[in-house]
Amino acid sequence: MQPLIMGAGGVVYRYSEGGQLEILLIKKQGGFWTLPKGRIKPGEDDRSAVAREVAEETSVTGEVGLMVRQVFYTIQKAGRRRRKTVTYYLLHAEAGRPRPQAKERIVRVRWFPVGAALRRIRRKRIRNVVRAARALLNGTAAPELPAT
Template sequence: MDETSAGGLVVDHSSGAAAVIGRLDRRGRLLWSLPKGHIEAGETAEEAAVREVEEETGIIGAVVAPLGTIDFWFVAEDRRVHKTVHHFLLRALGGELCDDDVEVAEVAWVPLDQLESRLAYADERRLIRRATELLEDSA
């Protein structure tokens, strides 16, 4: 079975911080990650990334550039699932940080220079390095 999702790193350029989400794993540990979710019918990956970032963090963003794609396998309900996640760099345009999404335990603004050490997943940490390069090139 294949699943496709999209998400992003939304950056507030005035503060130099990014909005990230914390989810509880099966053992009750809080794991920080980038907001992401399923691409809905008729939606582009970019549109899904903007929507998911807003749904999971409360922050309205605009896509600046693609960051890359992560794909992995996991088992759900005794089925192997191949998941592909398209990630984008977004500029924060407005909104208020909130964790109203039931799937999200916490949300936080994290300074970009602390982001790599905060994120739980190596593939997402790699995307942060790419985002940092893009942000430095555009400064």
């Protein structure tokens, strides 16, 4: 059995002056628009990892909220297939201006209304995370329980 890579990600959100829900997306060098995420460090809990990864990748900080969804997939790393699980949490943006972080290979960071964000995200599993987050924020869905 291949080792499992554990990650945590954030659905970073705010409301515009007009009250419209906006989601923060990142674009990595040579990549697509997506949500900020990264590996959980040894001894680090999910929520701390989310806050750290979002700050490192976007320069935005805020309050980590409810868990949105876990996604499971397989990646190629060092010529080996590895299973990966990423747990996404809501993160309400409270401080910081979105800035690309070259050391994280992030080339763009931008706020989008949810509909525009969904059109830019190419991976279905990430679109589903954003849809689940929107439902949670609109009060139309119960939060998912963590997998055991």
